[in-house]
Amino acid sequence: MHEYLLYINGEFVESGGKKTFDSINPFNQEVVARVALAGIEDTQRAVRAARKAFDEGPWTKMSKEERSALIKAVSDKINERKAELEQLEVEDSGSTIRKAKEDVHLSARAMNYFSKLAAMDTVEPVDGLSKPGFSQNFLVREPIGVVAAIIPWNFPLKMAVWKLGPALAAGNTVVLKPSELTPVTAMELAKIIHEVGFPPGVVNIIPGYGEDAGEELVRNPMVDKVSFTGSTAVGRRVMSLAAITLKKCTLECGGKSANIVLDDADLNLAVDGALYAIFYHQGQCCEAGTRLLLPEKIHDEFLNRMIEKTEKITLGDPNDMTTDMGPLISEKQRERVLVYIKSGIEQGAKVAIGGSVPQTPKLKKGFFVEPTIFTNVGNKMKIAREEIFGPVLSVIKYKTIEEAIGMANDSMYGLGGGVWSRDKEKAMAVAKQLRAGTVWINEWHLISEKAPFGGYKQSGVGREFGVEGLREYTETKHLHIDEVGVREKKFWYDTVVPKN
CATH class of the missing domain: 3.40.605.10 (Aldehyde Dehydrogenase; Chain A, domain 1)
Known part of the structure; x- marks a missing residue:
């Protein structure tokens, strides 16, 4: 010790x-x-x-x-x-x-x-x-x-x-x-x-x-x-x-950052990117991509791919190089996350995967929560409004890009955001409309000491x-260093100071 x-x-x-x-x-x-x-x-x-x-x-x-x-x-x-x-x-x-x-x-x-x-x-x-x-x-x-x-x-x-x-x-x-x-x-x-x-x-x-x-x-x-x-x-x-x-x-x-996937996105890249955005460090990141906005056209395929990948995420000893996710920081933090998961279920969201404490014996002493993905989430639900600070993703379906931008900005937070698209110009147009301090295009979490980082709003x-x-x-x-040098030329003094 x-x-x-x-x-x-x-x-x-x-x-x-x-x-x-x-x-x-x-x-x-x-x-x-x-x-x-x-x-x-x-x-x-x-x-x-x-x-x-x-x-x-x-x-x-x-x-x-x-x-x-x-x-x-x-x-x-x-x-x-x-x-x-x-x-x-x-x-x-x-x-x-x-x-x-x-x-x-x-x-x-x-x-x-x-x-x-x-x-x-x-x-x-x-x-x-x-x-x-x-x-x-x-x-x-x-x-x-x-x-x-x-x-x-x-x-x-x-x-x-x-x-x-x-x-x-x-x-x-x-x-x-x-x-x-x-x-x-x-x-x-x-x-x-x-x-x-x-x-x-x-x-x-x-x-x-x-x-x-x-x-x-x-x-x-x-x-x-x-x-x-x-x-x-x-x-x-x-x-x-x-x-x-x-x-x-x-x-x-805090943050409740929205990750917007456009319907022309590279799914291989965007699926892994969305998982990285939410599950990096067990979701204990202020800029985590906690809201995933998917267009109706690719929603089901994208979700299925995410679930398949999430099933392969290894929870375990943080010292093991094969471990993908470790524990949350404390029992108090785990209980907080579980309360939010319960809230999501009570408000009508559906747990697509995860949602509980893993029962593996070797994880018994650790403060673990399974990587959790919610579907059927409304943007007004508690799990979509409040910062959870854990491995909990809210998947929200949208019809038009205008609707997606509106939902992304409908938050008291404005720390991060993301756009996934093969069309960089279209992605840039969306990024410019997001009220967030950092917006990634086809990426997430890459913060540099050389670029400003901070949030809009609260x-x-x-x-x-x-x-x-x-x-x-x-x-x-x-x-201010004077170069006039002589009193006679400083006529502005005359507004107050007598000449004689």
Whole structure:
């Protein structure tokens, strides 16, 4: 069993009350790690450290190149320790080993990208405003200050990197709160950050509960920005608390993404793509393709092919390379998913496959739910409206593409969407009408640290990744430099100031 302390001000320390919690393997319910639990006072201590590091420490005085080198060193260390991190990600989150390998690789790649962003110019001319002999005008992008980063449990290492990378690249200091369900790889990241030599207080990592550590981070007046990923319900709470001190917020929240198949789609590609969209990581993805919109013309054939493929999906030990789907994160999450399945049945949807807990003896201790496909779903049903966060697909039949677009947009969410068609122009025309932050054509789930990611409507506020995501962690300053030089020529002063 692993043991982890809080990481505050460059030191690994116990919580103030010496409280701990156990992180549980969702496959066998064994204890993976005993972790120090950050309370309100610990959170305040971490914020003070981050504040001091920003206001007084060497971090903000470093050159862009020096900060870039430290971020790049984190990327290199992740690559050096990839086998260990992969294993910990499997044990702590229930990720399959195949997915964990991808996650660790992408985490290192993302940190490398953010190291390059750190070296970007932060001063640029204001187009059309500067005039020789009158003034020079520049746009200066400066770090916001102290960033509170709050991440969920579904992609522990990637989420930590996705928050820390751009915040540090912009020159901020950070307090990161990983989920209490999956703290392990974030705490290993703390070790890496310490090892490569970040100044004390620049990065602080404190596992804790949302109602204590999380809310204190959002409320604390010494925090300048909140970057949150999680449910829309909690996102609303974060936004309301941040409003008290008018903090800037980036909120990446829930989704109920619609996957539209056109009648000319390549079925071999679209069927596998639709399964990947919903069952990747057991459906525990904010952008999962949870609503599948099929035209009447190909509905039955498409559905039959999906059922046939779903029957072959292997549930099992996440460490086994032949396992396609692992367990859900917790018993609580499994019960939530089962309640939604029951709701679908009660409202008249038909279970085409799955719908229950597998009875295989070797899966007995794991928090498994069978991959589930509902047909005869109406777009107003609960299973088609609310984010389930599990392996549950709602198949909805449509007659016209206009109807499909209308149903896709008839949601409080707007995180992702997809269109499947052999005709790229037709697919583009549909994609442009979808009210979603990311739309894939003949693809799903491919998110890059180089492209902005975020949601329309109640799926969030702001964007992560890319240059646009980096700017979410900056303040914009207009710098005006006078070139007139003499009082007599500044006639605008005369509107107030006496000439004599």
